[in-house]
Amino acid sequence: MSSYLTIIISFFYLGILGILLNRLHLLSILLCFELLLISLFIWICNTLFKTFNNLILSNNLILLTLSACEASAGLSLMVALSRTHNSDLVSSMNILQQ
Known part of the structure; x- marks a missing residue:
């Protein structure tokens, strides 16, 4: 297995591990x-x-464009949710409360 593939797999698992462990702030989940x-x-x-x-x-250009659109949509949702809930904590953003 090449070193590039090892680095890519470790980045992927690091992202999954970050989602599972850092669920406190919405920005960390988006990152x-x-x-x-x-x-x-x-x-x-x-x-x-x-x-x-x-x-x-x-x-590849299409995938890169879609990921940039996903990032901008995620940040705009984070700004909207932080304005309505006065926080970017995931625990305060329960949809069923409203």
Whole structure:
């Protein structure tokens, strides 16, 4: 197994571990999701470059664009929730309370 693949797998598991352990603030959860998306993006790019499939390389730009849109949507939701609940704590954002 190459060193790049080991690093990508460790980043992916680090993101999952961060989501499971750091569920206090919404921003930390969003950052862990970004780490998951970036590790998947690097893995897809690495796989496509190894197979020399140049026709599908444009899909990487689509994936990168979608991850940027996901990040902006997550941050806008975090701002809206922190304004309504006066906190970014996940425990204070129970939807069933309202």
